[in-house]
Amino acid sequence: MVSIKDIAKQAGVSISTVSYALNGSPKVTSETSAKILAIAKELNYIPNAAARQLKKQESRIIGAFLTDFTGAFYGDLLQGMKEVLNRKGYDLIVCSGMQSHRLLPERMIDGAIILDSTFSDEELLDYADRGHKLVVLDRELNHPAVNQVLLDNKAGANLAMDYLIGTGHRKLYVVSGPADTFDSRQRMIAVRQTLDRHPELEAIIIEGDFNKGSGEEAGRIILERNEGPAGVFCLNDEMAIGLYNYAASKGVRIGEEISLVGFDNIDLTQYLEPRLATIDYSKYRWGAMASEQLLRIIGGEEVEHERIYVSLIEADSVQRRSAD
Structure with missing residues (x-):
């Protein structure tokens, strides 16, 4: 690898002069700087990024x-x-x-x-x-x-839960996310606070992982119970889409037998029919x-x-x- 020492030797100048020229310092005349830069280009010199970083911090x-x-x-x-x-x-x-x-x-x-x-x-x-x-x-x-x-995860989960409850749903499923993620934990805190305020509700928590596959599995569990209309809150849209697709594959129309809310408002949700209710933010x-x-x-x-x-x-x- 070519170093500034090699450039200095060919240009007949000191290493410090080469360094000044490569960094655009006015301490070097325009003629000398042009000569050094031409030699650097000829030798295919590549600056040492790590060394430059240490110098400039x-x-x-x-x-x-x-x-x-x-x-x-x-x-x-x-x-x-x-x-x-x-x-x-x-x-x-x-x-x-x-x-x-x-x-x-x-x-x-x-x-x-x-x-x-x-x-x-x-x-x-x-x-x-x-x-x-x-x-x-x-x-x-x-x-x-x-x-x-x-x-504001808690506010979003509260909005989703209140929406399902406010539209008359008394049987609820919640599809959670990974227990080790902050967003999932915060959303579940709000879910449980809402359920504590409404002891009359029947609620079942299904463990998910924020991926589409766990939404499909949640859909299978919910449909196998076959206990009539229910409201479902998936803690993200990926799982909601998985549940949506599974229900469609079984001839169950979302919005009729199952009401569904997601979280994140990802682009794919706008192509679903009926449109997925969800929590939006930028x-x-x-x-x-x-x-x-x-x-x-x-x-x-x-x-x-x-x-x-x-x-x-x-x-x-x-x-x-x-x-x-």
């Missing part, structure tokens, strides 16, 4: 850490992150898996946006103690170097806000925690029932 790269890439959820979220960062001269890399955690202690990135359950709270707090700048989307952490941009805005907050922290500004608010989209997948 920045990479101009932000890492977004995700648990996985499955489902239709992440596109708008990542686009919101990317556009804000690009406008400020930063690039975004998207990471998943335990090995990617090394990017933080090795300081290959200037900051991180975390939506990744493989990080423990203790690990993130340790990074924050060592000066790393973090924004978390999937947990509550109290640290001056960590900002929270959290989805995934683009969530990602953009995360990037904005992180850049403020990197810039030394004080920031407050932010919350992404939600709303209910009513649709024909939920039909009003007469009270039992």
Whole structure:
């Protein structure tokens, strides 16, 4: 690999002069700089990014850490992150898996946006103690170097449950998400609080995993019980679509025998007929806000925690029932 020492030797100048020229310093005359740059191009010189990063103490790269890439959820979220960062001269890399955690202690990135359950709270707090700048989307952490941009999961779950109850449903199923995810835990807290306020309801919790397959399995369980009309709240749209498809395969029309509400308002829901009722929020805005907050922290500004608010989209997948 060609080094600046090789360029200096061919140009007949010092290593420091080559370094100044490559970095555009006015300490080198335009003639000398042009000569050095021409030799660097001729030798196919590639700058050592790691060395340059150590010198400048920045990479101009932000890492977004995700648990996985499955489902239709992440596109708008990542686009919101990317556009804000690009406008400020930063690039975004998207990471998943335990090995990617090394990017933080090795300081290959200037900051991180975390939506990744493989990080423990203790690990993130340790990074924050060592000066790393973090924004978390999937947990509550109290640290001056960590900002929270959290989805209002509890409000969304309350809206979904109140919608089913308000349309006369007294028999309810709830399809939960993975127990190790913040969003699922928060939504289930709100679900149980709602059920505590309505002891007259019959409610059954079915364990899911936020993937379409678990929605299909929930649909099988519900239809096998065959106990008449019911209201179902799936804690995300992926599972709701799985349940929707399973019901359709068995000749059961959503909105008639089963009323169904999802959560996330992913693009696929708008193509269902009848349309799926769901909880809506701007995934683009969530990602953009995360990037904005992180850049403020990197810039030394004080920031407050932010919350992404939600709303209910009513649709024909939920039909009003007469009270039992």
